[in-house]
Amino acid sequence: MAKKKLEEVDLSTEEKIKDAARRVFMKKGYAATRTRDIAEAAGINLALLNYYFRSKEKLFELIMLEKLAKFFGAIAPILNDTNATLDQKISAFSNNYIDLLTANPELPLFILSEVRANPERFVNKLPVAKVAESHFIQQLQEKRPDVHPLHFLMNVLGLSVFPFVMKPVFHASGILNERAFAARMEERKALIPKWIMGMLKTK
Amino acid sequence: MAKKKLEEVDLSTEEKIKDAARRVFMKKGYAATRTRDIAEAAGINLALLNYYFRSKEKLFELIMLEKLAKFFGAIAPILNDTNATLDQKISAFSNNYIDLLTANPELPLFILSEVRANPERFVNKLPVAKVAESHFIQQLQEKRPDVHPLHFLMNVLGLSVFPFVMKPVFHASGILNERAFAARMEERKALIPKWIMGMLKTK
DNA sequence: GTCTATAACCTGATAGAC
């Protein structure tokens, strides 16, 4: 059997639409996406989109739930591992999360952009409580009761995520190409734990 | 004379429209903004918007240029002050920039969201060269020739900016209210220089 | 300069044939 050009050729129609919706929503955001774009990207007719998913809104919510689970789901388990030391948690996090984001570079900015554009939609729907009250937070409080633990959580997260958030800016500026960006992110896997452990000692 | 309810009542029509455009574009982004929203927010008629600014696109570009200048313009002068030490640059940056962002909390995510949604529009239009080739970068290279200077630039920027990027998420989660956020950001002004100077010593 | 009215087009969604 000849190799197919598009990898989704053999998928069900429903999956073809979801696949296309992931690509188009991620690239342009909810507001700028037209259902016709998704239909075209899926290689199907516009009517089929509504046949399977009822509306643009419902389809978007489906995709968004997936993306939220991917973005937040990877954090809580690591930070709540009660057998891991602070150092181990930070290492595990930066390694795993940078891998996740390298495979899904537009994930953070997609979520952040949509939350900003439509905060009401996300009220009480963001699974961050497990992170904000994690075992990691407790360890931080023990280690440095003089500094609010949120600072260190923000830093671990930010040092890993922020480069991906800035990526479109660097790319549009022509400052940092794809290969160089990947190299820097690979270096950060080992650097971030050192930096954060240093912060925890800084008086 | 009685005090006016809205501060822009006495402005020229052109300024009223620009003021409204700033608010609406910043809140909803380009794609989700309707010119009718802007006209209504400005208290004028829809036709006047086109009379003064020709099109939604032109009006947006005007506002975006302002915002880009604000966001990037504050960085380069500090990082290119050839009389300042590394430590002084970092302190000046985190203090000034956190003040700027506290006064304009939606600024970073507005720009990042729009660049992501429409990268072509911004190619060669982002004034970041003066930052990427700054005196600060030279100092970093001298101090730590073993680590790519972009890491430290990214960290100084990220530690200041990332909390504002995450703000909508924290807010929608109910984790962090306005007052607590402001308190943390005030603390970070002094913390960030310590953290970064620590990083520069970490082997 | 400012308004109302409307043109010209676009978008999400559905009806109905196959």
Added chain:
DNA sequence: GTCTATCAGGTTATAGAC
């Protein structure tokens, strides 16, 4: 299940009266 055709409503932009 899948398509074509089309509806209903919304959106940008302009014409023309005042």
